[in-house]
Amino acid sequence: MITSENIWQDISAIREKVPLVHSITNYVAMNNTANALLALGASPVMAHAENEVEDMLDIAGALVVNIGTLSDPWIRAMKLAIEKARASEIPIVFDPVGAGATGLRNNAIYVLFPSGPPTIIRGNASEINAAALSAATTRGVDSTESSESALHSAKRLVDSYGSTVCVSGAVDYVLDGENMIKIHNGHHLMPKVTALGCTASVLCAAFAAVNPSPLKATAGAMATMGVAGELAAESDFCRGPGSFQVAFLDALYNLTFEDLRGKLRVE
Amino acid sequence: MITSENIWQDISAIREKVPLVHSITNYVAMNNTANALLALGASPVMAHAENEVEDMLDIAGALVVNIGTLSDPWIRAMKLAIEKARASEIPIVFDPVGAGATGLRNNAIYVLFPSGPPTIIRGNASEINAAALSAATTRGVDSTESSESALHSAKRLVDSYGSTVCVSGAVDYVLDGENMIKIHNGHHLMPKVTALGCTASVLCAAFAAVNPSPLKATAGAMATMGVAGELAAESDFCRGPGSFQVAFLDALYNLTFEDLRGKLRVE
Amino acid sequence: MITSENIWQDISAIREKVPLVHSITNYVAMNNTANALLALGASPVMAHAENEVEDMLDIAGALVVNIGTLSDPWIRAMKLAIEKARASEIPIVFDPVGAGATGLRNNAIYVLFPSGPPTIIRGNASEINAAALSAATTRGVDSTESSESALHSAKRLVDSYGSTVCVSGAVDYVLDGENMIKIHNGHHLMPKVTALGCTASVLCAAFAAVNPSPLKATAGAMATMGVAGELAAESDFCRGPGSFQVAFLDALYNLTFEDLRGKLRVE
Numbered sequence: 001m002i003t004s005e006n007i008w009q010d011i012s013a014i015r016e017k018v019p020l021v022h023s024i025t026n027y028v029a030m031n032n033t034a035n036a037l038l039a040l041g042a043s044p045v046m047a048h049a050e051n052e053v054e055d056m057l058d059i060a061g062a063l064v065v066n067i068g069t070l071s072d073p074w075i076r077a078m079k080l081a082i083e084k085a086r087a088s089e090i091p092i093v094f095d096p097v098g099a100g101a102t103g104l105r106n107n108a109i110y111v112l113f114p115s116g117p118p119t120i121i122r123g124n125a126s127e128i129n130a131a132a133l134s135a136a137t138t139r140g141v142d143s144t145e146s147s148e149s150a151l152h153s154a155k156r157l158v159d160s161y162g163s164t165v166c167v168s169g170a171v172d173y174v175l176d177g178e179n180m181i182k183i184h185n186g187h188h189l190m191p192k193v194t195a196l197g198c199t200a201s202v203l204c205a206a207f208a209a210v211n212p213s214p215l216k217a218t219a220g221a222m223a224t225m226g227v228a229g230e231l232a233a234e235s236d237f238c239r240g241p242g243s244f245q246v247a248f249l250d251a252l253y254n255l256t257f258e259d260l261r262g263k264l265r266v267e
Numbered sequence: 268m269i270t271s272e273n274i275w276q277d278i279s280a281i282r283e284k285v286p287l288v289h290s291i292t293n294y295v296a297m298n299n300t301a302n303a304l305l306a307l308g309a310s311p312v313m314a315h316a317e318n319e320v321e322d323m324l325d326i327a328g329a330l331v332v333n334i335g336t337l338s339d340p341w342i343r344a345m346k347l348a349i350e351k352a353r354a355s356e357i358p359i360v361f362d363p364v365g366a367g368a369t370g371l372r373n374n375a376i377y378v379l380f381p382s383g384p385p386t387i388i389r390g391n392a393s394e395i396n397a398a399a400l401s402a403a404t405t406r407g408v409d410s411t412e413s414s415e416s417a418l419h420s421a422k423r424l425v426d427s428y429g430s431t432v433c434v435s436g437a438v439d440y441v442l443d444g445e446n447m448i449k450i451h452n453g454h455h456l457m458p459k460v461t462a463l464g465c466t467a468s469v470l471c472a473a474f475a476a477v478n479p480s481p482l483k484a485t486a487g488a489m490a491t492m493g494v495a496g497e498l499a500a501e502s503d504f505c506r507g508p509g510s511f512q513v514a515f516l517d518a519l520y521n522l523t524f525e526d527l528r529g530k531l532r533v534e
Numbered sequence: 535m536i537t538s539e540n541i542w543q544d545i546s547a548i549r550e551k552v553p554l555v556h557s558i559t560n561y562v563a564m565n566n567t568a569n570a571l572l573a574l575g576a577s578p579v580m581a582h583a584e585n586e587v588e589d590m591l592d593i594a595g596a597l598v599v600n601i602g603t604l605s606d607p608w609i610r611a612m613k614l615a616i617e618k619a620r621a622s623e624i625p626i627v628f629d630p631v632g633a634g635a636t637g638l639r640n641n642a643i644y645v646l647f648p649s650g651p652p653t654i655i656r657g658n659a660s661e662i663n664a665a666a667l668s669a670a671t672t673r674g675v676d677s678t679e680s681s682e683s684a685l686h687s688a689k690r691l692v693d694s695y696g697s698t699v700c701v702s703g704a705v706d707y708v709l710d711g712e713n714m715i716k717i718h719n720g721h722h723l724m725p726k727v728t729a730l731g732c733t734a735s736v737l738c739a740a741f742a743a744v745n746p747s748p749l750k751a752t753a754g755a756m757a758t759m760g761v762a763g764e765l766a767a768e769s770d771f772c773r774g775p776g777s778f779q780v781a782f783l784d785a786l787y788n789l790t791f792e793d794l795r796g797k798l799r800v801e
Contacts, residue, residue, distance in 0.1 A: 028297045028313055030562045034728035039775050044728065045632060046562055049605040055636035071316040071340075073605075098312065102322035192520065194301035194311065237773065239504065241306050242516025249776025253726065295564045295580055338583040338607075365579065369589035459787065461568035461578065506771065508573050509783025 001181050004261040007220040010211050011255065015041035019061030019209035021202055024048050024078050026068025026097060029198035032245075033064075036199045039252040040224070042206040048074055053081040061209035063090055064202050065118075067108050068097035075108050082116035091208035091217075094118035094163075095201040100130025117161035119214050122201045122222075125150035128167045132156045147171055164214035168200060172222040174215060181219040184265035185226025187233040192241040193248075200225045219266065227263045228252045268448050271528040274487040277478050278522065282308035286328030286476035288469055291315050291345050293335025293364060296465035299512075300331075303466045306519040307491070309473040315341055320348040328476035330357055331469050332385075334375050335364035342375050349383035358475035358484075361385035361430075362468040367397025384428035386481050389468045389489075392417035395434045399423045414438055431481035435467060439489040441482060448486040451532035452493025454500040459508040460515075467492045486533065494530045495519045535715050538795040541754040544745050545789065549575035553595030553743035555736055558582050558612050560602025560631060563732035566779075567598075570733045573786040574758070576740040582608055587615040595743035597624055598736050599652075601642050602631035609642050616650035625742035625751075628652035628697075629735040634664025651695035653748050656735045656756075659684035662701045666690045681705055698748035702734060706756040708749060715753040718799035719760025721767040726775040727782075734759045753800065761797045762786045 020043045023033060034044040047056040050073065057063060063085040065078045085092045094112070099105050109131050123131060125145035132153035147169035154165040154175055164176045172183040190196050203225055207217035232238055232247035251259075287310045290300060301311040314323040317340065324330060330352040332345050352359050361379070366372050376398050390398060392412035399420030414436035421432040421442055431443045439450040457463050470492055474484035499505055499514035518526075554577045557567060568578040581590040584607065591597060597619040599612045619626045628646070633639050643665055657665060659679035666687030681703035688699040692711055701707045706717040724730050737759055741751035766772055766781035785793075 026313070027294050027561050028301050028311075031298060031565060031728060034562050035775065035779075038726050038728055044562075045635070046560070046603050047632075047636065047638075048603060049638060051606070052604065052636045052638040055638065059635060069313050069315060070319065072318070098314075101312070101326060102314065102319045104314075104316060104319040104322065192305050194298060194305055235773075237777065239502075239514075240517030240520040241302065242513040242520070243504065245302075245516075246513055246776040246780055247773075249779075250774030253774040253776075293580070294561050295568050295578075298565060336580050336582060337586065339585070365581075368579070368593060369581065369586045371581075371583060371586040371589065459572050461565060461572055506769075506781075507784030507787040508569065509780040509787070510771065512569075512783075513780055 001179060002216055002219045002266055004257065004264045006216060007223055008257045008260055010207050010220045011224065013210035014206050017210060018043050019206055020045055020059055021062050021064060021205045021209065022047065022056050022060035023064040023066065023202060024053065024074065024081055025064060025066035025198060028068060029066065029195035032195040033199050033202040035249055036252060037202055037206060039249045040203060040206055048077050050077045050080060053077045054084040057081060057084045057088060057090060060090060062093065062205035064093045064095065064205045066095040066097055066198055066201060067105055068198065070104055070108055075111065078112055079115050082112055086116035091119040091205065091214065092116060093120045093122065093201050093205040093208065095198060096121065096123045096127045096131040097198065099123065099127040106130065113161055118163045119208060120164045120204050120218050121157055122166040122168060122204055124168055124197065128165065129153045147173055164218050166218050166222060168197060168222065174219045174222060176215045179215055182267045183219060183222050183226055185223055185230060185263060187229040189233055189241055189244045190229050193245045223264055223266060227260055228255060230263055231259060268446060269483055269486045269533055271524065271531045273483060274490055275524045275527055277474050277484065277487045278491065280477035281473050284477060285310050286473055287312055287326055288329050288331060288472045288476065289314065289323050289327035290331040290333065290469060291320065291341065291348055292331060292333035292465060295335060296333065296462035299462040300466050300469040302516055303519060304469055304473060306516045307470060307473055315344050317344045317347060320344045321351045324348060324351045324355060324357060327357060329360065329472035331360045331362065331472045333362040333364055333465055333468060334372055335465065337371055337375055342378065345379055346382050349379055353383035358386040358472065358481065359383060360387045360389065360468050360472040360475065362465060363388065363390045363394045363398040364465065366390065366394040373397065380428055385430045386475060387431045387433065387471050387485050388424055389433040389435060389471055391435055391464065395432065396420045414440055431485050433485050433489060435464060435489065441486045441489060443482045446482055449534045450486060450489050450493055452490055452497060452530060454496040456500055456508055456511045457496050460512045490531055490533060494527055495522060497530055498526060535713060536750055536753045536800055538791065538798045540750060541757055542791045542794055544741050544754045545758065547744035548740050551744060552577050553740055554579055554593055555596050555598060555739045555743065556581065556590050556594035557598040557600065557736060558587065558608065558615055559598060559600035559732060562602060563600065563729035566729040567733050567736040569783055570786060571736055571740060573783045574737060574740055582611050584611045584614060587611045588618045591615060591618045591622060591624060594624060596627065596739035598627045598629065598739045599646065600629040600631055600732055600735060601639055602732065604638055604642055609645065612646055613649050616646055620650035625653040625739065625748065626650060627654045627656065627735050627739040627742065629732060630655065630657045630661045630665040631732065633657065633661040640664065647695055652697045653742060654698045654738050654752050655691055656700040656702060656738055658702055658731065662699065663687045681707055698752050700752050700756060702731060702756065708753045708756060710749045713749055716801045717753060717756050717760055719757055719764060719797060721763040723767055723775055723778045724763050727779045757798055757800060761794055762789060764797055765793060
């Protein structure tokens, strides 16, 4: 359904076209996601003010909305950005960080999804469950539920909003109304580094800026995350989560078609 | 007074229970403190909006309040969070970053301490002096005073608020109304990396989430910081403050009882 | 015009006097710029609230204003800080990140430059062009124009505001009303790491805190950036942009006069 050739075509397009990814994201992740976009070959920009987000979308190839550190003015800016992106046919990636943990996050989702359905929604099982208004109770921003358990919620989001949904975890499930791709790449150190989920979301945005299929863009981005994670962990540079994070950026930057072909495990 | 066995028991409990630490902290430190909590075995979450902080405490095991990059809305959210944590008997760690440097920071302390006395206060000598309303003039966020000179201020804070106080520096002093523990671990590169003081405070919170004695929790966290710092500096990976920071996270993640027993220097 | 001896004199003065650099900067760069200042030997502090920025300048040796993640309250605080710095004869470094990308950024420059002309303006070619109100269209925060093309804009800024201007790029141009220094140091990995431009600006501020000549301070800072970047890239530690960033901080910390003398390429 997706091959290393497909993914490599997207990576090559990103490196050639250098799409600008506009992120309205949380304070914790900003530096990581900017560096990951640069390492991949894309270009990051951040703007969060209500009187700036629409202008920034005039030059952006994709929008990322991430609710990891929310406040009311940011929610209002997210709404404006989403409406503008929708009107301009710019792909929107929504990362429901910590959904279910508080009313503010849940309400943000309730307000934002209808104002411009996300092209892609990526979260862990807890977050996808909460985003789908299921009865899940979430515990902060780390998932305590299996990815499989969130597939029902993911399908509800696909049906309600027409989004492509990724439930990330040990196995990443990427689905739209017709297909589901499972990605088995990744490494157990990845959840020990903050903002790698947020990083996955911005890679989805970079891929979506060059690939008109949200399903393939998302699967390609998640596979690229997983393969870069495996390369980082296998590097003699890596001794724990600190050096893993550094090696991950190096691996993303140095990624070759041979790496991808040799490591890709999708079904 | 505190042994490597005591500290290891807390670290094991953190790794097993994975306490959620809710931080309202400064923008500079957020990424570092999140990664340090993950490397230790705890789980980080950040929320700073007035209409979210109380909800987040419903699922948190400890609260960190850090005044490193303040504004009025954040101070109001800190007050709500502190009151909720106090009412819910959740330990509160207060980090008075840059106390004494500006009226805003001093006023924040004046308002926040009485609204919910901190379980633990951790700062450098300048900050503890300023927090105690002594005549100290502070110079930014780096301490220019010796830890010893701040012990009188620390005792005043213990007496006024019933807090456990840590004056961190080349020697860390941890004291409550009855006892004082001195920790000699650490490395001279540590003040050359931003946010390692803030990191110490979040480790105090993770320990306090599993140990009902604030004195032992604080001493254990500070000793763990110091030992991880020594391991990082001794690693062949470390060549300066950049690689030290990376090696510090690796050391925290890989820390063993033998490391702790071999290096702990407390009295 | 500037020699390794001149630059080393400034670095030695920074290490000895440890100037406090107050930054009002973007969320993405804060951690990087704090660490770079510490590695260089200076001391960072961040404060952005309207009711705090003036107080902080009472203890600061330089001010950095960076518009990378703007909002109206921050612009108002920048204005207050700039006026206070001007009145107190504290050098001001202005980094027009993403100038030209949005009306908010352009308006911020229009408001802020007249309220206190910057001592030093440092940006890439696109940003300097936009800051000079030239017809340039900019594309996010990465420059798509050559440094040479922005020299006309730089001269307009020098004439209008009396500022020293640095157009950074593969070659860095530093000019005031009388002189121009070209710096050929640097490495192609540097634009692949986020916030290295912002880092250059805070180094300019640290140098300006110890050197009364803005031209020499800026040239010294840019040369130090470039030499540290070359040392980092040549290190066996460096395998890509992740490890480059780490090695850059190590190189800045470990920099010697011999390094500088051996690598400096200015004209």
